[in-house]
Amino acid sequence: MRELEQLSHQIMDAIRTRDRRALEAVLTADFVQIDELGHRLGREPFIAAVEGGEFQIERLWFESLSVEQFDETAVVCGVQRAQVLMPSGDRVEGRTAFTDVFVRAAEGWRLRLATSAELALGEKP
Numbered sequence: 001m002r003e004l005e006q007l008s009h010q011i012m013d014a015i016r017t018r019d020r021r022a023l024e025a026v027l028t029a030d031f032v033q034i035d036e037l038g039h040r041l042g043r044e045p046f047i048a049a050v051e052g053g054e055f056q057i058e059r060l061w062f063e064s065l066s067v068e069q070f071d072e073t074a075v076v077c078g079v080q081r082a083q084v085l086m087p088s089g090d091r092v093e094g095r096t097a098f099t100d101v102f103v104r105a106a107e108g109w110r111l112r113l114a115t116s117a118e119l120a121l122g123e124k125p
Helices: 002-018 020-026 043-052
Strands: 029-036 041-043 056-070 073-085 091-105 108-119
Touching: 002 020, 002 056, 002 073, 002 091, 020 029, 020 043, 020 108, 029 043, 041 043, 043 091
Parallel strands: 029 108
Antiparallel strands: 029 041, 056 073, 073 091, 091 108
């Protein structure tokens, strides 16, 4: 389970630094990200959204993180926090509940599905 925790931190760092190659290496070809409104992004649109953000992610961290493994599938869930610098110069903080579903491939664990829901700063998931 430590491997999945480390991989989750690597993915978070790849998002923060907008590292396309790191994301391509860990997302399955059929990866899907689904937000709280049910909007779905496939692998390439997700990576493009990460790369194209007009804001700067100053800090990104886990408030909580839980890992459950089921043979060749694993679920990582919790709450992540972000501090972002907007183009206007404003600093914004956010909290997001997430669930990531990983599958074990020949190359190791790969992220197949990610869900997220924005939370109020003081709200419990």
